[in-house]
Amino acid sequence: DIQMTQSPSSLSASVGDRVTITCQASEGIGKYLNWYQQKPGRAPKLLIYDASNLEIGVPARFSGSGSGTHFTFTISSLQPEDIATYFCQQYYNLPLTFGGGTKVEIK
Amino acid sequence: EVHLVESGGGLVQPGGSLRLSCVASGFTFSNYWMHWVRQSPGKGLEWVANINQDGSETYFEDSVKGRFTISRDNAKKSLYLQMNSLRAEDTAVYYCARGEDVAAASDLDYWGQGTLVTVSS
Numbered sequence: 001d002i003q004m005t006q007s008p009s010s011l012s013a014s015v016g017d018r019v020t021i022t023c024q025a026s027e028g029i030g031k032y033l034n035w036y037q038q039k040p041g042r043a044p045k046l047l048i049y050d051a052s053n054l055e056i057g058v059p060a061r062f063s064g065s066g067s068g069t070h071f072t073f074t075i076s077s078l079q080p081e082d083i084a085t086y087f088c089q090q091y092y093n094l095p096l097t098f099g100g101g102t103k104v105e106i107k
Numbered sequence: 108e109v110h111l112v113e114s115g116g117g118l119v120q121p122g123g124s125l126r127l128s129c130v131a132s133g134f135t136f137s138n139y140w141m142h143w144v145r146q147s148p149g150k151g152l153e154w155v156a157n158i159n160q161d162g163s164e165t166y167f168e169d170s171v172k173g174r175f176t177i178s179r180d181n182a183k184k185s186l187y188l189q190m191n192s193l194r195a196e197d198t199a200v201y202y203c204a205r206g207e208d209v210a211a212a213s214d215l216d217y218w219g220q221g222t223l224v225t226v227s228s
Contacts, residue, residue, distance in 0.1 A: 034214045036152075043202055043218035044152065055216070087152055091212040095168050096142070096154035 002026050002090050006099030012107045019075040021102045023088035028068045032092040035064055035073045038101075039084045047086075048073065080106060109133040109217045111203050116222030123193050123226070129186040129203030129219055137161075137181040140206035142215055143188050145199035145224075155201070156188065157211060166211060170196075193226045200224075 003026035013019050023033065031051040036044040046055050048064040051071060061076045075082055083106055088099040115127040127143070143155040156167045156177040165177050176189040186203050200221040207213035 032212075036215075043220055044215075045218070046214055046216045049214040049216075089152075089214070091210075091214060094154075094157075094166050094212050096144075096212060096215075098152040098154070100151050 001095055002029060002092060002097050004088055004090055004097050004099040006088055006102055008102060009100060010103040010105065012105045013078050014107045015078055015080060017078045017107075019078050019082075019104060021073040021086055021088075023066075023071040023073070023099050025069045025071070025090055025092075029090045029092035031067045032090055033064075033066065033071050034089045034091065035062075036087045036089060037082075037084045038087065044087060075104075078104070078106070109205065111205065111217055111219035113201065113203050113219040113222040116201065116224045118225045118227065119193055120228050121194060121226055124189070124191045125193065125224060127188040127190070127201055127203075127222060127224070131184045131186070131205075134205070134217075136179075136184040138208050140208070140211060140213065141179060141186045142204045142206050143177065143186075144202045144204055144215065144218075145197075146202070146221070147196075147199045153199070157206060158186070159211065160208070164211065190224070193224075195226050198224060198226045 005024045033051045035048040038044045052064045085101045085103045110132045113129045142157040158177045174192045178187045202221045204215035205217040
């Protein structure tokens, strides 16, 4: 199984700050990497697919980059409504595997 | 608008069985791979199983192989997860999610609200 290592596990930032989360795959996965947002008590929501493509309707302050084993997710200007846990997920092969999540809080 | 609504969760004793259902609307259900993903309380996400469009292909996470069965009824736009020999470690919120139309492994672009399964004596 491909292991997805996500860091940090949590972070606290101020409104307007740039926030960066990383995800490392245990083997090369090309660009088969997605990012999800999960708010408390809610289902995950797909934000970015194929490492860098923004899902329709997702604000442009969210972005993703990377390929192979190293990926980055960025919120360019943190907003109060961005408080959530973010997960990466690989779909290079089955089983689909997720990173451990990054809980983003407002400082 | 795409909607996925799960049901069937509840409290069950270790060794027991439970059948989860997921009803889809807002898209052509029979065109898509469908998945079950679970999340233990306060923990991360774990993919459980998936099924292709006509039900002829299924895949499972290793810890549920031989205990869980995934199926679908395209006429009813419904996805199912039959869970047998349940263990405490199966306790989680179970989500159904829509995959792609061409690949077993994909992004999951729509999720249901989840149904809680608690395995405890």
